[in-house]
Amino acid sequence: MADDKKRDYYEVLGVPKTADEATLKKAYRDLAKKYHPDLHPGDKEAEAKFKEASEAYSVLSDPQKRKQYDTFGHDAPGGAGGSGGFNFNGDFSSFEDIFGDLFGMFGGGSRRSARSGPMRGEDVNYVIRIDFAEAVFGCEKEIELSSKTACKTCGGTGAKPGTSATTCGRCGGTGQITRTQQSMLGIIRNVTTCPDCGGTGKIIKERCRDCGGSGYTTVRKRMKINIPAGIDNGQGVRVRGEGEPGANGGPRGDLIVEVIVRPHPDFRREGSDIYSTVKVPFTTMALGGEINVRTIDGDVSYKVAPGTQTGTRVRIKGKGVPTGGGYGFGSGRGDHFATLNVDVPVSLTGEQKDALNAFADAMGGEKKKKKGFFGK
DSSP, X not given: OOOTTOOOHHHHHTOOXXXXXXXXXXHHHHHXXXXXXXXXXXXXXXXXXXXXXXXXXXXXXXXXHHHHHHHHGGGOTTOTTXXXXXXXXXXXXXXXXXXXXXXXXXXXXXXXXXXXXXXXXXXXXXXXXXXXXXXXXXXXXXXXXXXXXXXXXXTTSOBOTTOOOEEOTTTTXXXXXXXXXXXXXXXXXXXXXXXXXXXXXXXXXXXXXXXXXXXXXXXXXXXXXXXXXXXXXXXXXXXXXXXXXXXXXXXXXXXXXXEEEOOOSSOEEETTEEEEEEEEEHHHHHHOEEEEEEETTEEEEEEEOTTOOTTEEEEETTOSOBOSTTOSSTTOBOOEEEEEEEEOOSOOOHXXXXXHHHHHHHTTOOOOOOOOSTTO
C-alpha cells in the first residue's frame, strides 16, 4: 500500500489534471526556485517541499507514469520503485532543461563565459550642460576627459620591457577556478575568477614601472561632440569606442554624453512643441491688431482677432523643436503655442484715467458719485 499521507501530485504542483507539459514544467520551475535547498540551508521543511515537488514532476512529466498514476494513484503497479507504487529516488538527470535556468541563480557555472576571452570595456559617462536654443538647433561642444591609453613603455602588456607575462599556473590560463559540489541537483560546477591572475590568465612577475602592470596610462583628452538638433533634457549622445579599454583583446566601451538643458526664462518645452506667454494691450485684445510673438527663431507677426479673451492660446506652426527619431530637421518641426494675456498697466496718467472712465460710462457702468445732504 502507498503512503496515505502523500499528497496528490497535481495538488503538490498546483495544476489541474488537464495540465499540459508546459504548464507542468512552469509550475515545477516556480516551486524549485522557491524551495531549493541552496536558498534555504538547514531548512528541513523547504527541503521536504522541494523533494515533494520534484517527485510529483518526475511522475507527471513521464507520459507512461502519469497514465498509471491517473488510473491507480500512488498504488500504481510497476512504478518508479519497482515493486509497486511510485518511489522517487532523487534522480534529477531528466530535469536538465529546467535546472539549466536555475544554475545561474544557484551559482553554477555551466552558462558563464570564460573571463580569459575577449571582453568589451566599460562605458564612460560624461555630463554637459547646454542652452535651450542649442538643444533645439543642435551644436558642437568640446569636452575634456581622462582617457586610458596603451602604455608606450610596455606596449600595453603591463610587463617590464624585456620581460613578458607567463601563463597563470593556478588556473592554467583560463582565468577561472572551477569547483564541483554535490547537492540535491547532483553535481554542480561553481566557477569563480582566479584570485591569482584576476581573470586574465596571465601572471606578470616584473611589472612596468610606468603603468604599474595595468598596461594603460591615463591622459587628458579633448574631443568635439556633435549635439543633434532636437535633443531633450536627459538624453544622451553615444560616441563609439571612446570608453574604457577592453580586456584580452576586447573592444573599447563607448562614451555616453548625457545632456542637461538649461531652462529658458520665456519658453517651456513639451515634446516637440514650445510654449510661452505673451502680454497684449487691452485695446488690441478688444479691437484686434498685429502683435509680435517671440519664438525660438525670433519675433513672428500675429494678427489678433477683435474680442480675443485673455488666456486664449494661439498656434504658430513650424516654430517648435525638430521632430524625427534621430533628431534633426529631416522630419519637420513642432509648433509654438502662445497664451495671450491682457497687459494691465500698473500706473495711469490723468488723461488715461479720464479715457477709461469715459469708456466705462459708454459701456453702461456709470461711475457712482457720493452725494451730500442737500443733493439727496
